[in-house]
Structure formats: C-alpha cells, structure tokens
Amino acid sequence: MNAASSSGGEGRRSGAASSVRFLQYFESFGVLLLLVLVVLVASTVARGFFTYTNITNTIIIASITAVTGFGMTFAIAMGGFDLSVGSVQALTAIASAMLLEVTSVPLAILGALVLGVALGALNGTLVSRLRMPAFVATFGMMSIVRGVALLVTRGQSVMITGRPGYAALNNGKVLAVPVPFIIVLVVFAFLYVLLRHTPFGRHACAIGGNRRAAIATGIHIETTTVLVFALVGLTAAVSGVMLSSQLLIVDGTLGTGFELQTIAISVLGGTSLAGGSGNLLGTLIASLLLATISSALNILKVEAFYQYLYLGLLLVLALYLDTLRRTFIANSILRRR
C-alpha cells in the first residue's frame, strides 16, 4: 500500500500511518471477528443454536433488517439518515397485503415498491428542496406514515390468504439458500455497484464527505439527495414485502424500532455517521451479528426485553468508537512539523 506516503518519512509519521492502517483493517474486519466470536459462543452456550433450522431462521431474520440497512448505509454515506423506515416498512407491508386481495403477486409487490420509492422521494424533497434537516423531515414522516398505516387498516390486522406461492418468498430455498438471503445478496450487489462503481454513488459520498467540495465540483446536490432517499424508501419497501410474506398477517404497528436497528447495523458495520463512505459488507455482517445474538438469547430463554437493552448499549458503544476513531485520525495525521 503506502510505504513512504510522502517526503520525509519521519519515524513519527510512519508510526501514525501504520496505526491508522491498523484502524482501517479493524473497521472492515472487526465486526466479522465479532460475528465469528458470537457464533462460537452461541453454539457452545445455547443448545440448539447450531442447527440447520435455527441458522436458517437467523439468516432470514437478519435478511429483513439487512436489506433496509443497505439503504440506510447509503443515506448515511451521503451525510443523511432516514427515521421513517419503520413506518414505511409497515405501510408497504400493508400495501402488499391489500394489493394481494385484488391483483397478482408480481403487481402487488411492484405496487408496494413504488409506494416505498414515492415516500422516499418525498423525504428527499423535504430535505433538499425545502432544506429541512433530515432529522425533522424523516421524524415527521415517520409519524405521518405510521398514522396512515393505522388509518388504512383501521387498527386491525390484514391477513394474506389464498396466495400459497407468496409465502415462498420467505420459506423457499434456491440451492439450499433461503430466498430472503438471495434477495439480500441481490440488493447488496445492486447497491454495492451503485455506491462504489457509479459516478452517482461517488457523488453521494462526496456530498457526505465534503459538501462544499461537492458543490464546487458541480455535483447536483438536490437531485442526488432525492434519489438516495428514494433508494432508502425502496429498500424499506423490499423489507416490507419480505416481512409480509413471513408473517402473512400485517398491521399498522409493524416496524417499530426498525430505524434504530438499521442505523445500528450500519454504524456497527463500520459506516461513520460523519458521512463520506459506506461499508455495505459491514452492514451485512452486523445484521447477522444482531440476529445471532437475538437467536441465542431466545434459545436461552432470555426475555425479549434484554434485547432492547443490549441493542441500545451496543449502538452507543459503536458510536463512541466512531468518535474516538475520528479524533484519533484528526490528531495523528494532521499534526506534523
């Protein structure tokens, strides 16, 4: 990589550079290490964890969070975030359920996805054109969409019946791989290519990393913002469809706390809230990590309540590490002479 980064190469600087490089590697692989560790611990401590059924279930649960996590990672890379993903997930799940009563499976899914894109684009417009802080716009939308979801269902549940094929979205397997995970891989591939290998993705990162530089370079901030939020809405809709195919009975209270989970896995996966870069692979690994911990706790008959606790603590810890990392880089690299 970077043997002699620049002129001089004083001992202090190469020392700082190598510890920074260590930090880089740790970022990318730290969470993987953690996952392996947790899986090992869970297998030994929780009898019944390392069974085919359980692993499959864990992967399926992780998939639903991962899909939207990818979208959230993209948004964080652009310097924003979306607190409405939980509500969007609920509404799109309801939409797919209701559409299934009147139309075919493909069209119902399409309808839900279009809804997600529209809601996301609305968020994006509030943030870019009306210059609202992402927090307010998505926080407000969170409750508006939640309200609509409850209204539309009149507080009742909606069942999905008479569609035998639909559950296959959740239970089916292709070459022994659960379908939800295939969806994850597809979305992952799509967003990975978009983020890393298209000008659009690089521009989104530029906006998050140095907004002024992005403007100076002629990047269209407003268009990019709307598109990225639309993308988040799309991934929330995908997870909504996946959830409806899993539960087969949806209501307006779905997805509560979903925004926290998706932000948590992005941060745990190494994506910094400061913006400028997104670690999609890390998000995927973190979603598996979280699902593994949940699964293990379930097997150990630990009450679900503890999961609230550990998730919150884990998030705060991950955020603190992020702060430390940024401070460390700022201090070690920019101090010279």
Place this chain on the structure above:
Amino acid sequence: MDPVLRVTHISKQFSGVQALKEVDLDLFPGEVHALMGENGAGKSTLINIISGLIRPTSGTIELRGERVQFQGALDAKRAGISTITQEFNLVPQLSVAENIFLGREPTGPGGLIDWKRVREQAAATLTELGLDVSMNQRVEYLDVGDRQLIEIAKALSAEFGVIMMDEPTAALNGAEVDRLFQIIATLKQRGVAVLYVSHRLNEVFRIADRITVFRDGSRVNTCPISSVSADDVVTMMLGRELAKAPLMQGEATGKREALSVRGLAIPGAAHDISFDLSYGEVLGCAGLIGSGRFELTRALFGLESRSAGTVAVRGEPVGLHNPREAIRAGISMLAEDRKSEGIFPDLAVLENLVVNAPGARSGWRFIDGRRERHEYEEMRGTLSIRAQSPRQSIVKLSGGNQQKVMLGRALVSGSRILVLNEPTRGVDVGTKMEIHALIRRLAQDGYAILVSSSDVPELVAVSDRCLVMSAGRIVGILAKAQITEAQITALAIGRGLMEARP
C-alpha cells in the same frame, strides 16, 4: 506565442472602495507568473475575478484569444481555470484517484465507472508529478502537503490550462516546498500557465519567470524576474526606496509585566515564540498567512493547544487549556471572525455585551437587570456604540458597532489583558478610527493589549512595539521608531530589517 489568459483594464469597485484600478495581466503557457503586493493591494480580488467568484466592474477577460464572461466559479472551472487555495476541495473519505476524477468520472458500458481508465490516467498524472502516493489511499490519511499536491493533480489531469495558486507554501515545510517546486517545473513543461500569488520573496525568486507587482489596486510593473532584484520588488510594493540598516531590537517599556511567553510552540504552526507584554502598552503582532500569527493568539486564549513553552500572567505560569481558564487568568480575546466566534445572533445587544460579565457567570443567579443596564450604558458611552436600544437584536447593528460590542464584552469581563484579533475587520472607516483611538486610550488606562492584525497601517497607528512573525517564528520586535509599513512588510516577507530613506 499568444497568452492563454489576458485580462485588460479590469476594475472592481466594492461599495465606495476601488479594489482594482484598470489592471492588465497576461499569462503565457508554460510560464510561472508571480503576483505580489501588500494586503489590500488587490491580488485576492483579481484571483476571485479570474476564478469566476465575482464579476469585474469593468474590463475584459480573454481566454485563448476569446472574450469570456464567467457566470460563476463552476463556469471558470469548465473553461479550464483552476484555483488552489488554503481550503482544499477534496473529499477525505474518497481515494486519491476518485478525488482526481470527481465530477468527471469516465464511464463505460452501463454507466459504470471505467476503473481501468481511471487507474491509467491517475497513475500517469501521479508519475508525472513524481508523487509517491498510492492512488487507492483515502485522502483523509494524507497530510496537508500531499493533499495540496492532489489538488494540483486534479487540475493537471483535467487538462486545465491555467492554475492559480494562492499562498501555496503557507502550510508546507522546507522539503514539501522543494517538492512543490519540482511539480511546478513539470507543469511548466506541460504548458500549463501558473499564476503564483505569494508574499515570500525568496520563493518567488526561485520559481517565477515573470513578476507583477500590485500596489493599492493598480499594477505597478510587470517584468522578467531576472531583470529585478529583491530590493526592487520591495520598493515597487511599498512605493519607497529602502536600504539596509543595523538591526535595532525593540526593548520592553520597563512597565509592569502582564504576560510573559517563553519558548511557545504550536504544532504545525509556530515555534520558539518568546515575548513580553506590559500593562499600559500596545504590542502589535504582524504576519502574513502561514506565519503562525493566527494560531499564536488562539493559543494565548486556550483555543489552540501548545506543545511546548510557558505562558505566565503577572509572573504566575498559567495553563490556558480553554477560554475559561484564560478569562480566569485575566485574558480576554476579540475573535478574528465575529460571525462565527463572536456574536450570538439570536441575542440582544445588551446580552451579547454582558454574557460573561463577572457578575453573570454563575448560572444559578438571577439576572441583575439594573447592574447590567448600567454596564451597558457605561460601555455605550465609552465605546460610542450606536444601537437603538439595549434590547435590539445584535444582527441589526452595523459591523463596526457589532465589533464595539465585542470589544465591550472583553472589557466588561474585567480582564486587563486584551488579545485583539483583526479589531477593525469589516468595519467602516469612521468606526475604525474610533476603535484605534480607543485602543490607545485603553493602553493609557493601564490595559495590556496585543493587537494581531493583517492590516499593516493599523498596526503602525496603534502599536508601541510590534512583533513580526514569518514562517512560524518571530523575525523581529520593532521599537516605536521603527514601526512603519515598510519595516513590517519587509520583515513579514522575509527581507530582513531595513530602514526607510527619509
């Protein structure tokens, strides 16, 4: 050969001030054209016009023989003019290669970035510049010197015909300056025209082909660098002849010492700073960008950390780790940029004034309205603050009056040591003179005042003694008799102490 860029009879007026008066300049491909002049001579204004940020009041710009009118900075960029300033337009989280191609990424089928082309071209550019940086390295892990070179690589890769560099060596050490000059040599070979704005005479003489000197908004002269001497240039900049004279160190006034600084070092900005400040004196502090002056005053107030040295107030060493400690030690500061670190835009004039008055520091106290109004009236009288009422929103006040309120805040805090940064920035002429008179009066009343300013005539007007900083060190402490614009400028640009011929 025809010039790639030619500006003719460019004038620029800012509400009542003539910043540029009918200046001409041309740039040939492959030349390094230095632009020198004192602060306020118009260099920055011209750069801003050429880079499209502002429009000239009159005059023409011709690019490769064709007249152009830029609608904005982006326009000028698209026309092939790149400006490299202190603030880099780099995205720290993206790689070197991605930064070089930001906004103009080559794409292949399907709209995907053509990494092969990116790698090839980036490699070519980096090799050409002799940069030993991995193109996949994130910019955030590069230091300032490397980042600046990436900015140049951006311009080179995008085939910009004109690169303007504004004080490019301000933040570089010796080895990095050498490297920059090698790269400029490469740019010359490639036929790029470089407009090099700097106050460092020795560097200009190393690197430039021609030199243009501005003074008071007009072009004084343009000539090949080989045909002038350093003294000639300084004479052109100041308008007077100078001759060498023996160095006279300014002595302290012998009054009571307020502040003693010994061996102060600020990483990346300044080292070996030592001086004394007495009660009853005004100590000026001069220095251009990159001299360390800015960081020094902030370090004295706890906003910048120091790596070595001691600061003593009235003989007692103090920590100065944050502004609270500084105020407790008896030092108050006027921030350089009142918009970002001075005023509270949502608060009233009176509140801005007394926000940290001694009687109003402890949170669990009721506001003593009467005492504060009294303090306000007192300051209003002393400083002649013009405000409709103490409850008026501070943003409604003129720049000069806002500055007075900031000054009042420093006074109200009870500190007897004042560090004033750019005390008359953004202030109208009349108020400027009032503030200068005020500074003198405060000194007479026994305050110890350090005035750090980029406005050299201001320093001449108010200082009893004057520090001059250059490249992170104090290069001179001038006694009263020696404080002239010529002396200060000469020292600041590294010319040594001189004495003006009568």
Place this chain on the structure above:
Amino acid sequence: MSAARVPSPPEAQRAAGRPLARRFSLDLVLRYYIQLLLVVAVVVLGAIDENFRSPDNLENILLQASFTGIGAAGMTLLIIAGAFDLSVAGILGTCGIALALVAAAGHDGLAVGVALALGAGLGLVNGLAVTKMKIPAFIATLGLMNVYLGLAFIATRGQVIGIESEALRFAGTEAVLGFLPIPFLVMLLVYAACALVLEKTVFGRQVRAVGSSGPAALAAGLPVDRVRIACFVIVGLCTAIAGVLLSGELSSANAIMASGYELGAIAVAVVGGTSLQGGSGTLFGSFTGALFFAVINNALNIFGVGAYWQYVASGLLLVSAVGVQELRTYVREGN
C-alpha cells in the same frame, strides 16, 4: 418572550414605506401564528360542536395537554440549547415504573422523590453521552431510549404495575375549582419555573447563547458542556414529573405507557415557535402549542376520527411548523 426580537419604532416603519410595513405585519402574524391558531380552533370547534364546549371536555383537554406539555417544557429548553432528546418515552416509562414499585411499598412521597431523581439521573446519562462522548444527540438518545425501555421491561417483566395509592391517583385525575385538573396546575408551575429560568437567570441566557452559536459560547468562556448537560437533566426531570402524573391518571405504569412521547414533546416545542437551529424559543409558545395539540386531538376524537389521525396530525404539524419557521426567516431577511 424572547428578548431578542422587538419591533422597530413606528417612525422607521413609516419611513421605510409600505413594503416594510407589509413584511412587518406578516412577520407579526407568523410570530404569533400558534396563538392565533389556538384561538381560532377553540372558537370554531366550540361553535360547531356542543360536546366540545362542555366543561367536562374542556377539563379533559387541559388534562391531556399537561402530560405532553410538561415534558415539552424541558424539551424546549434543550432545543434552545441546540440538542434533542429522543429517549423521553423511555425515561417516562422507567420513572413511572419506579414510582409504582416504590408506592406499592407504601411510601408515596419517597416514590415521587425516587421517580424524579431517576429522571434527572437518566437525563444526566443522556447529557454525558452527547457532550463527553461526542455522539450526535439524536442517535445517542435513540440508542439510550432502547436501554431505558429495556431496563423498564426487565424491572416489570413486561407486566403492568398497578398503583393503589389514593394520593397519586388523585394527583393524576382530580380537578380543582371544578375544571382545573391538578396536572394542569403542575404544568402551569413547571412552565412558570422554566420561563423564569430561561428569561431571568444567567443560566437561561447561557442556554440561549450556547444554542445560538456554540463556537462563540466557547470563545466567550461559557461552560458549554455543563449548560447542555443541565438541559438534558431538566428534560429528564420534567419527563419524570409527567410520568408521575400520568401513572396516577392511569392508575398503573408500564414500560411503553408513553410510546411516541418524544414526537409529541418535540412537535409541541417546534409548533410553539422554538427553532430547531437553537438559540430561540419561548415557553409561552410551547405552552400554547401543547394546548393546541390537545385541542386538535380532542376534536379528532369527538368527530370519531380515531387515535390514528393523531399520528398523522402530529407529523404534519411538525413538518409544517418547520416550514413556517423557514418562511419567517425568508420574510425577515427580505430576499
């Protein structure tokens, strides 16, 4: 009233001509829009529906306004200081449960004390996470909410804890003078205290300064971190007070008794004129906002539109309020 904005004298107005006068009255309307809206809403609804204007219903409105309103008082101070707290739902649940548990042991006074101390303590945790660990407020408090909710669930095993204490129930439901519920009186006290602190104490001014410009506050030597932490503690305290009263009203406490509380508190503050950028806002505005929300919710209930519209209404009001603030800045700067 925020001291910063005072209309310029009439001569200036006339001298500046008609455009300024129009801009000025538009600004005036925008500044007091929430008070105007409240009056209009009450009058119109009272005229339309006789259920609305019944004394029982008005008492109910005041009661409902106070639960969200009390939390909003603290939140107003915090937003003025430039931060947010999304964990208040968790704080409220935890404090309510603490109250119920200690009250069950028979000590009402101690129960209230414990609940308040807990609220302040959790606020302190929030403050430290944001200032010392430098985590952005919204995500730090979002994560911590989960932690508090988790603690609340664990303490109750997910059950609802009943409150037998007569005194606590009385405080939560009864009214004085026939139509002033005790919680409303508490709300008046809380708002009076917060307004006093904001307008008349040095601390209050420090809060406004810190929110107006953090760097300037630092350069002026203000204890920025301490001010922010104190605001978080105040939010925790106010939320705890609301929790005590709400538990009394419900005669029970559980972990999710105040789900969505943060939305209500923030929306009330924003609708009441508190700027999300920090530095400006009034307790009077938030007070009006709390009443306004209660009136709207009440009307929605009366018209049988159901609780779900309240979500939509809150969100819409929040978004529109921010829009109105943008409009005000736009108008004031005249460009």
